Amino acid sequence: MIGKQPVRRFLEDSTVADWLERHALKLTALLSAGVLAVMLYFPVGIVFANAVFVDGVPTLEHFRAVLADPFYFGSLAAVFENPLAIGGHLGALVGWLGAISISLSLETPLPSLEVPLPWVSVQTPGVRGGLFGFTAYQAALSTIASLVLGLPAAYVLANYEFRGRQTIRSLTILPFVLPGIMVAVGFYAMFGQAGTLNSLLGAVGLGPYSFMQYSPLTIVIVAHAFYNAPLIARITVAAWESVDTRTVETARSLGASRRRAFLDVVVPQLLPAVFTGALLTFIFTFMTFPIVLALGGLELATVEVWIYDRMRRLDYAEAATLAILETILSLGLTYAYLRYESAQSGLSRAASSPGREKLFPDLRTALSPKRLAIVGYGVVALVVFVGPMVSLVIGGVTDSNGVTLRHYSFLLERQVEGADFQTQPYPAIRNSLLFGLGTLLIAVPMGVVVSVVTARAGQSGTIIDTLAMVPLAVSGVVFGIGLLQGLVFGISLPFGWQFQVTGAVAIVVAHAVAAYPFVTRNVSPLLSNLDPAMMESARALGASRTRALLDIELPLIASGIVAGAAFAFAISIGEFSSTVILAGGSETYTMPVALERYLGRRSGPAIAMGTILLLVTASSFVVIDRVGGRFER
Structure with a gap:
């Protein structure tokens, strides 16, 4: 047994202390890598092994089965099953594109895709995207909805000064703080049969309406926008505030209109931030789980929800195969985001950032079309962003009989x-x-x-x-x-x-x-x-x-x-x-x-x-x- 004094002298020896100091980062990095290897890569590897091994023998049979299954990949399943039949696949694609029609009718059937608006439907001749196609579809719609709600907020926060502006900007961090399952419950409290929105409509003699049952995909997409629009706004505001106003003034002095200067000077400087936010949003919504599980269930199952269901049914091989395919897609998107972020990090910041004008300086300005549009957006933002959280609090202390x-x-x-x-x-x-x-x-x-x-x-x-x-x-x-x-x-x-x-x-x-x-x-x-x-x-x-x-x-x-x-x-x-x-x-x-x-x-x-x-x-x-x-x- 080693005595305490020799150990103390060993640790106090300057040579040993210097060595530990010089190699402290390497040692801690190795320790962190070991933790990740055991606690992250090994467990994920175990799941993936279920897809590539059967009784200890490597096989790709599970991948072939999943890739060739129309339930998972829709019309692409035929491509995966027989990839050499290029001519037939291209002919089917051209015929499909030529047969797409847009109909503005409530009665028009929708055999393959659902657009979450009651007055618009897209009719295709039996072409389906499968589970992966639907997951990407709802992620794309969620990304568009997040952009539609997030970019106006970025415009207002970057260009106008008003009371509470800093608080609203701080609230754009909420997507990374609020649990997804809690957001889902908040939307249930807002849009449910006995929710806040129906209570407000009932006060004026309308409703109740079954928002959750009538268009659950719409509710899911709005919930995703609640989560991700603040992220897009936060990233875009930072980019907007870094725009050099001198370049805009130069364009104006050369005869460009305000609109042309915005499109030719400001927009190109904002596009990297918008693309970054959109890419992150697509990644997050492609891998969505608690919101869809709580608001849509298996009827609107994404890949993530279906993996969870397969595991509950002890179908480990199929779940692992889906997990590998999903991870490959998400890793590729994450790598693209990090590469893009790294390329943008070296760009110089503005020497002269844009100033902000008062949002409502006087009554005449407040009634201008631009200010009225901002007020209209504010009403929508209150319903989408504030409504679910307020409904959550109110729903905890009320029922059909009152408080x-x-x-x-x-x-x-x-x-x-x-x-x-x-x-x-x-x-x-x-x-x-x-x-x-x-x-x-x-x-x-x-x-x-x-x-x-x-x-x-x-x-x-x-x-x-x-x-x-x-x-x-x-x-x-x-x-x-x-x-x-x-x-x-x-x-x-x-x-x-x-x-x-x-x-x-x-x-x-x-x-x-x-x-x-x-x-x-x-x-x-x-x-x-x-x-x-x-x-x-x-x-x-x-x-x-x-x-x-x-x-x-x-x-x-x-x-x-x-x-x-x-x-x-x-x-x-x-x-x-x-x-x-x-x-x-x-x-x-x-x-x-x-x-x-x-x-x-x-x-x-x-x-x-x-x-x-x-x-x-x-x-x-x-x-x-x-x-x-x-x-x-």
């Missing part, structure tokens, strides 16, 4: 009298908070280390960044299934050993892996802006690497670390995709899981639980807003 606290009373009664198999509110709240704290302990150090490695990697930084951002491209459902099949069930090791991660630890690991990319995205921009000369000067003056890190680097990136920590906590609180798979008894289910379980039985208690979840996540938003959290470039 009541019986929904919260039900939660208390369930807590006092509930059996072990029932979902109780206190364990859900307790678990969510504890899992959030545990997530911070893992996600924040990992996120900072990945940021430092990426910043110092030079040209290879984009590749490292892409590998580190895999959690954004791999679905939470796939990751949760991999953890369940691998680490939760246990891994057999040599000499009879077994490695197993169960219960709360597995959920914390899942949350940390999902959250650390947000820490990285908050810290990396600050690190890239640091002047290396400051560290070199400190070192030249005799400061050790550790002292220079503590006294110079960390204070300069502290706001990014705090914002990243708030993001990580909020992601953990709202994580649903992997948690719903891993959560078992009362020691592991969280508030989002409890909310989903209540929603399947009684909507009132679900709305009340959603209100509690809203209050908890609001604290994370306050922290992020105070320290300037970011996710955009």
Whole structure:
């Protein structure tokens, strides 16, 4: 046995201390890579192995079956089944394009595609996109809806000054704070049969209308726009404020009209930001899960929802095959986003940013067509963005008979009298908070280390960044299934050993892996802006690497670390995709899981639980807003 004194002398030896200091980044990077390998890549690999191995023998039979199945790929299935028949496929495509017609009729049937507007339908001659086609279709519609709602907000925030402008701009961070399942419940409280909108319509003698049943796809797309339009607005506002006004003034002085100067000078400078926001939105909505699961179910199943259903039916091979195909698509899109973001990060910022005029300087200006259009947009924004959250709060304290606290009373009664198999509110709240704290302990150090490695990697930084951002491209459902099949069930090791991660630890690991990319995205921009000369000067003056890190680097990136920590906590609180798979008894289910379980039985208690979840996540938003959290470039 080694004595304490020799160990202390060994650690205090200057040579050893210098070696540890010089190699600290490499050691922490290796440790982080090891954690990712065991906790992320290995579980995902287990899921993927279900698709390429049958009884230990590699095969592509599952891929052939899925690719050639019209249920999954529609008309493209024939292409995958017989890719050499190019002429026939092209002829069918030309005939399909020539047969498309647009009809402005409520009675026109829609055999293959559904446009979520009651007065427009698209009729095609039996051509179907399949599950993947529908997933891309709803993601494209959701992206368009997000652009339609987000770009006007960016225009107003970038060009006008008004009371509450800074607060509204701060609220554009909400998509990364609010849990998806809570947003779904908020839309249920807003557009449901007994929702706020029907109550308002009933006050003037209209309704009630079954919005949720009449056009559920429309509700899903609007919910996606609620989530992603603020993201597009946040990214575009930053780009708009960086437009150099001198270029606009030069164009005007050369005879260009205000409209021509905007189209030829301002729009080209905004397009990179718009494209970035649209690409992110498409990625997020292509991999959508809780919103579709809660509002659409299997009737509007996306690839993600169908994978979850296949796993529940123990069809692991088919689910794994779908997961691989989905991950390939999302990884490609994520890599394209990171490459594009890297290319745009080197562009210079404006030397002269545009000034903002008052939104309503006088009554005559307030009645101008432009200001009236802004007011009209404000009304739509109130319905889409404010309505669901206000309805969530109101729905928790009202029912068909008026104001009541019986929904919260039900939660208390369930807590006092509930059996072990029932979902109780206190364990859900307790678990969510504890899992959030545990997530911070893992996600924040990992996120900072990945940021430092990426910043110092030079040209290879984009590749490292892409590998580190895999959690954004791999679905939470796939990751949760991999953890369940691998680490939760246990891994057999040599000499009879077994490695197993169960219960709360597995959920914390899942949350940390999902959250650390947000820490990285908050810290990396600050690190890239640091002047290396400051560290070199400190070192030249005799400061050790550790002292220079503590006294110079960390204070300069502290706001990014705090914002990243708030993001990580909020992601953990709202994580649903992997948690719903891993959560078992009362020691592991969280508030989002409890909310989903209540929603399947009684909507009132679900709305009340959603209100509690809203209050908890609001604290994370306050922290992020105070320290300037970011996710955009």
